[in-house]
Amino acid sequence: MTYTADLHLHSSYAMATSPSITLESMAHWAAIKGVDLLTTADFTHPVWLAELKAKLEPLDDGLFALPAQRAAGTARRFVLGTEVSCVYPQGGRSHRLHLLVLAPDFGAVDRLCAALGPHGKLASDGRPTLRLSAREVVELALGADRRCEVIPAHVWTPWYSVYGSRGGFDSLAECFGDMAPHIHAIETGLSSDPAMNWRVLELDGVSIVSFSDAHSASRIGRELTVFEGEPSYDGLRAALAEGAIAHTVELHPEEGKYHYDGHRRCGVCQHPATTLESGERCPVCGRKMTLGVLHRMEALSGRPAAVECGADGMCSDPAGVRPPFRRLVGLEAVIAEAMGRGRGTKGVQQVYSRLVASVGNELHVLTAAPFDAVASVAGERVAEGVARSRAGDAVVSPGYDGVYGTVRLWAPDRA
Ligand SMILES: [Zn+2]
Ligand SMILES: [Zn+2]
Numbered sequence: 001m002t003y004t005a006d007l008h009l010h011s012s013y014a015m016a017t018s019p020s021i022t023l024e025s026m027a028h029w030a031a032i033k034g035v036d037l038l039t040t041a042d043f044t045h046p047v048w049l050a051e052l053k054a055k056l057e058p059l060d061d062g063l064f065a066l067p068a069q070r071a072a073g074t075a076r077r078f079v080l081g082t083e084v085s086c087v088y089p090q091g092g093r094s095h096r097l098h099l100l101v102l103a104p105d106f107g108a109v110d111r112l113c114a115a116l117g118p119h120g121k122l123a124s125d126g127r128p129t130l131r132l133s134a135r136e137v138v139e140l141a142l143g144a145d146r147r148c149e150v151i152p153a154h155v156w157t158p159w160y161s162v163y164g165s166r167g168g169f170d171s172l173a174e175c176f177g178d179m180a181p182h183i184h185a186i187e188t189g190l191s192s193d194p195a196m197n198w199r200v201l202e203l204d205g206v207s208i209v210s211f212s213d214a215h216s217a218s219r220i221g222r223e224l225t226v227f228e229g230e231p232s233y234d235g236l237r238a239a240l241a242e243g244a245i246a247h248t249v250e251l252h253p254e255e256g257k258y259h260y261d262g263h264r265r266c267g268v269c270q271h272p273a274t275t276l277e278s279g280e281r282c283p284v285c286g287r288k289m290t291l292g293v294l295h296r297m298e299a300l301s302g303r304p305a306a307v308e309c310g311a312d313g314m315c316s317d318p319a320g321v322r323p324p325f326r327r328l329v330g331l332e333a334v335i336a337e338a339m340g341r342g343r344g345t346k347g348v349q350q351v352y353s354r355l356v357a358s359v360g361n362e363l364h365v366l367t368a369a370p371f372d373a374v375a376s377v378a379g380e381r382v383a384e385g386v387a388r389s390r391a392g393d394a395v396v397s398p399g400y401d402g403v404y405g406t407v408r409l410w411a412p413d414r415a
Helices: 023-033 046-055 067-072 106-119 134-144 172-182 194-198 233-242 272-278 293-300 331-339 346-358 362-367 371-378 380-390
Strands: 002-006 037-039 077-090 093-103 149-152 185-187 207-209 224-228 245-250 261-263 268-270 314-316 325-327 395-397 406-408
Touching: 023 037, 023 046, 023 362, 046 106, 077 106, 077 134, 093 106, 093 134, 093 233, 106 134, 134 149, 134 172, 149 172, 149 233, 194 207, 194 293, 207 233, 207 245, 224 233, 261 272, 268 272, 272 293, 314 325, 331 346, 331 362, 331 380, 346 362, 346 371, 362 380, 371 380
Parallel strands: 002 037, 037 077, 149 185, 185 207, 245 325
Antiparallel strands: 002 224, 077 093, 093 149, 224 245, 261 268, 395 406
């Protein structure tokens, strides 16, 4: 059996998030998006944790649900999870990176929060900053419960990631030391896709997962992982450890904010090959550019890129070792482009609501629904957009230095 999971989200207690994120709205949007299992997020925050304890009902498999939804038969499952930010010196350099942590029960969460508490202000941010090394966080998590999982988050972003050009390391071994064998999975982040990560030799045997890092409930599931096996806490742990993944769903990696190298203030955006020729200084102002995900990937990869994408949009490993993945354009963006209107406009929202109410959840509409079913509700042009999204057919201009890239299904000259 398979189930879809999004294990990287934030509550309204994390900085720069929507104030309207509640457990109820998370579960509501997860159902609309087609996400079966989602993280509670932010369990290190004391107020949010009290809310989790008050509202969530433990199931007998290490997962949780909202009782009202359970009664209605529409329950999404929750797993206890959080993200922490480690800021610390090591080897004469300052390091900053984000880690996702999963825990099997509230006892483990309480022990872990007690252990982390002296090293940062847990109440100040849903994603707390800790004066701890990544290695120490793994040690404390396993000390709280051997079944805790630590997953390095968005591993290529320049700031705050294990491989990042600004705050990271050149290897998991260098970062985690003797705790490295406990790292069973890494998160690709929005600016990289699995095929890019297949090139890194030390990731052979490490699962590659994708989640949304949503800061508002309507962004849940924009990237997700389809796991195989039992949808339980131990089933999830086993899937992470054994790579039991059917496939992952990705945005086009160029859409991420740090795909190419560049300097935002000067509007400079360039492929890493250009940077390697002309140097890391901005050609306009002479300051150091932000080296993007692609640049770091080229520097740390040990084998050439190899991926085969079929007409059905599924991209696979030619060696047949890794699970496949697909790149999608989100349904709201598809409708907006098809209608030539902004994503937040009423017309786009109405079509979106009609589609998910009558055809199925967003993932189903994007990946499986018959095109005539989509066309009968939303018109031929939206159905054509869904077909292009499903085939992975898009025209992209890459993001750089904090600027999101743009992805279009219709090239300006082939409307
Ligand atoms: Zn993060
Ligand atoms: Zn510049």
